[in-house]
Amino acid sequence: MSTSETTESRSRGKAPAGERVADWADGRLGIYSLAKANMRKIFPDHWSFMLGEVCLYSFIIIILTGVYLTLFFHPSMNEVEYHGSYVPLQGQLMSEAFSSTLHISFDVRGGLLIRQIHHWAALIFLAGMFVHMMRVFFTGAFRKPREINWLFGFLLFVLGMFTGFTGYSLPDDLLSGTGVRFTEGAILSMPIVGTYISFFLFGGEFPGVDFVARFYSIHILLLPGIMLGLVVAHLILVFYHKHTQFAGPGKTNKNVVGMPLLPVYMAKAGGFFFLVFGVIAVIAAIAQINPVWAIGPYRPDMVSTGAQPDWYMGFAEGLVRYMPGWEINLWGHTLVLGVFIPLVLFGVVLAAIAVYPFIESWVTGDKREHHILDRPRNAPTRTAFGVAWITVYMVGLVGGGNDLWATHFHLSINAVTWFVRISFFAGPVLAFIITKRICLGLQRRDKDKVLHGRESGIIKRLPHGEFIEIHEPLSQDAMYTLTAHEQYKPAEIGPTVDENGVERKVKASEKLRAKLSKSYYGPDSQIPKPTVDEYKEITSGHGHH
Amino acid sequence: MSSQDIPEEKSPAEQGAHVAVADEKHPFADPGLPPHEHRIQDVDERAARRSERTVALLFTVSMLATVGFIASYVAIPHDKSIFVFPIGHLNALNFALGLTLGLALFSIGAGAVHWARTLMSDVEVADERHPIAAEPDVKAKVMADFKQGAKESALGRRKLIRNTMFGALALFPLSGVVLLRDLGPLPGTKLRHTLWSKGKLLVNMNTNEPLRPEDVAVGSLTFAKPEGLEEDDHEFQNEIAKAALMIIRLQPDDIKDKQELDWSYQGIVAYSKICTHVGCPISLYEQQTHHALCPCHQSTFDLSDGAKVIFGPAGHPLPQLRIGVNDEGYLEALGDFTEPVGPAFWERG
Structure with a gap:
């Protein structure tokens, strides 16, 4: 016993300092087992996999800069007279929140930079999440086993929107105050509980003296706290599931091909954090954002033209702008449909994309794990649905800026609004049809390429004068990649009589599923993959093509 | 940069398959990782x-x-x-x-x-994946453990414990909900009343002077507040959020709405400045058409016709304030608004 201890301690004494520290930590945290699984973990490479990283890094940047801003910001609506170094507002009455924002912008050296980095990073964070979500959607990366991680990501997007909203409302400037007023109006439209929620949120009538302090704790503690938890869970699941990959030679549903975390992705991903931070810092150096001093402090009886929320709220703004002003008065009560329907639609549109993975897995009935990404063309109905959804979102954005479209393009505001109203219904339908057709066209082209080879650009004249283009056969790599995807068969309604010959009732859900499945995987929704027989027939008949 | 620690390098024969022309028998087969x-x-x-x-x-x-x-x-x-x-x-x-x-x-x-x-190795390596779901024997062990634990707790057998526990756990969060009560007062009728009352003078927002009819020119838009409300008042923001007024002068013949004419004074009409959509202050006025436009969501009101909504998402007209002139020749309110100003709400009716 004693001898083994001495040998151990002696060998420990010889070990390098780093190893001794690691030993110490391992004895308490078990880090070696953790590192064994993760240090050389393989990550596949594709440019689109970096979109999620942009989100992660901008989130970290937001937290870092946000902590700095809390050192100087006063979340208070007490009225003060301004006596800072911004001359045009000298002597003006404003809330402490507004005046401390001016203080950060004009009197704290570097304060403006950090404020602008914070705001730019927030815009990029939301944009990054949107694009990342679309990447995951269109490649089918949300399929089993990743549905829960899709929901985590979705929640991050929604919470990010509200964190952004509560954040840009804090300076209590004329623009953000108008946004808060809009929120109050939207809350008031809720049947039965609207006025109560409004009075509880604002501590009485709008604007009151409470909402900045309340938004502050929501913005810096409650929402980011939840989001931090979700980000960690999201990343743990990414590690646990291992990253998805596109089909290609050597890449199967049972492996993951790429390069190890240490050193390649440590350097690439770690370096990418600095790239994102660096780019945002440069943007903040040259591009002004939210100049609250030019907008002025909030007054409920004042507003400027061209009032716009930050981009991620533009879709909600649009819904409210193009909705007709329906109001129903019955039995002494008012149902404010003109505002309440947009409020509900806002949730419904977002929920539609959130629950999509579950709908698709119900339609396919596929319970297997999927780690190979789809090319969007190979899932035409899904892709078409996604594009239709984006169309609704973009129509909302256009509607949210209808005044800017009108003034910048010299259009009538009424015409823009009517265009948006019609597009809200027609746009997604058109987008769906067009996208599906494009997908099928691309599938046909893939099939053609596999069977007939690639256009080489070389024109050959045959002895009898005919010109043909020489097609070069694809490599086996390329042919495998183009034919690796699976094609589902549409689900049929089972036999309508049971084993005893008694007619059984076909449930409505079963019929719906069969119908959906047909629209997903029926003959009109996918081009059959080229088969080996087709290929052999074409390539064996020489001079056939 | 060395490849000694690559777990699953393909054998040279497999790699060869990739370089060679397509496999005659299985032209679409996976050729394996490229070299x-x-x-x-x-x-x-x-x-x-x-x-x-x-x-x-x-x-x-x-x-x-x-x-x-x-x-x-x-x-x-x-x-x-x-x-x-x-x-x-x-x-x-x-x-x-x-x-x-x-x-x-x-x-x-x-x-x-x-x-x-x-400079770092760019050799692509393959890692195996394992199914996320547990093997059947693992699942069987977990289920057995759970059954054992549940049995030992006797939760299913001692229903009295179970039911009272659920009751206690369901009730205690109510304390947290109750604590939220003091977030704000109840709405009451606060949204129905503004500072305006009979005899209150209309004070020009810019000059802080009471308005006379002759101060209001045809075609101009004037913003007004009730007398006695000053910017440094504690309640200023809350009061102006409801009381802000928009005053214009029309030719009395141009006024199409009977009540509007009755509530006006020599063609001067006073409307709430707060949009009935979601509460933005309306600040754009087109004097030729007498249209007022809210810059936030473009609701458009015809001020010569009872401030009816002629475009945009607002659901009802702007409330009008009945005005007259007092003995000293100043414009005054003849009462409060008769309906709530600003956005509609459930109890508005």
């Missing part, structure tokens, strides 16, 4: 050294940029403005700090990425 292609840095030590120098240069630039950041912080006064083509006038300190910080960070990132791309 690694060497970068110039893998074969040419001089190229590798060049990469090394580039990375080191980038890291050095970062160090210099940080020095530049600190120097800018110390040297540049915070109110200095500079002209930068083509952006325009910028705050010099913000520009210098942002640029140096950006450069310092970007160079670290660029250096690290260049290092990874040119």
Whole structure:
């Protein structure tokens, strides 16, 4: 016993300092087992996999800069007279929140930079999440086993929107105050509980003296706290599931091909954090954002033209702008449909994309794990649905800026609004049809390429004068990649009589599923993959093509 | 850079399949991982050294940029403005700090990425995946454990414990809900009343002087507040959010709405400035058409016709304030608004 201890301690004494520290930590945290699984973990490479990283890094940047801003910001609506170094507002009455924002912008050296980095990073964070979500959607990366991680990501997007909203409302400037007023109006439209929620949120009538302090704790503690938890869970699941990959030679549903975390992705991903931070810092150096001093402090009886929320709220703004002003008065009560329907639609549109993975897995009935990404063309109905959804979102954005479209393009505001109203219904339908057709066209082209080879650009004249283009056969790599995807068969309604010959009732859900499945995987929704027989027939008949 | 620690390298025979022409029998079969292609840095030590120098240069630039950041912080006064083509006038300190910080960070990132791309091994390796779901025997063990635990707790057998526990756990969060009650007062009828009452003078928002009919010109738009409400009042924001008024003068013949005419004075009409959509202050007025437009969501009201909504998302007309003139010739209110101003709500009716 004693001898083994001495040998151990002696060998420990010889070990390098780093190893001794690691030993110490391992004895308490078990880090070696953790590192064994993760240090050389393989990550596949594709440019689109970096979109999620942009989100992660901008989130970290937001937290870092946000902590700095809390050192100087006063979340208070007490009225003060301004006596800072911004001359045009000298002597003006404003809330402490507004005046401390001016203080950060004009009197704290570097304060403006950090404020602008914070705001730019927030815009990029939301944009990054949107694009990342679309990447995951269109490649089918949300399929089993990743549905829960899709929901985590979705929640991050929604919470990010509200964190952004509560954040840009804090300076209590004329623009953000108008946004808060809009929120109050939207809350008031809720049947039965609207006025109560409004009075509880604002501590009485709008604007009151409470909402900045309340938004502050929501913005810096409650929402980011939840989001931090979700980000960690999201990343743990990414590690646990291992990253998805596109089909290609050597890449199967049972492996993951790429390069190890240490050193390649440590350097690439770690370096990418600095790239994102660096780019945002440069943007903040040259591009002004939210100049609250030019907008002025909030007054409920004042507003400027061209009032716009930050981009991620533009879709909600649009819904409210193009909705007709329906109001129903019955039995002494008012149902404010003109505002309440947009409020509900806002949730419904977002929920539609959130629950999509579950709908698709119900339609396919596929319970297997999927780690190979789809090319969007190979899932035409899904892709078409996604594009239709984006169309609704973009129509909302256009509607949210209808005044800017009108003034910048010299259009009538009424015409823009009517265009948006019609597009809200027609746009997604058109987008769906067009996208599906494009997908099928691309599938046909893939099939053609596999069977007939690639256009080489070389024109050959045959002895009898005919010109043909020489097609070069694809490599086996390329042919495998183009034919690796699976094609589902549409689900049929089972036999309508049971084993005893008694007619059984076909449930409505079963019929719906069969119908959906047909629209997903029926003959009109996918081009059959080229088969080996087709290929052999074409390539064996020489001079056939 | 060596490939000794690659767990699953394909055998040369398998790799050969990729180079050769398509497998005659299975032309679409997976040819396996393609062989690694060497970068110039893998074969040419001089190229590798060049990469090394580039990375080191980038890291050095970062160090210099940080020095530049600190120097800018110390040297540049915070109110200095500079002209930068083509952006325009910028705050010099913000520009210098942002640029140096950006450069310092970007160079670290660029250096690290260049290092990874040119000097670290770029051999693609395959890792196996394992199903996420547990093997049947693991599941069986967990289910057995759970049954054992549940049995030992006797939760299913001792229903009294179970039911009272659920009751206690369901009730206690109510305390938290109750605590939220004092977040704000109940709405009551607060949304129905404003500061306006009979005899209150209409005070010009800009000049802070009571308005006379002759102060209001045809075609102009004047904003007014009730007398006695001053900007430094504690309740100013809450009161002006409801009481803000928009005053215009029309030719009495142009007024199409009977009540509007009755409630006006010599063609002067007073409407709530707060939009009935979601409460933005309406501030655009087109004198030719007598239309008022809310700049937030473009609800348009016809002020010559009872402020009816003629376009946009608002659901009902702007409330009108009945006005007259007092003995001294000043415009005064003849009462409060008869309906709530601002956005509609459930109890509005």
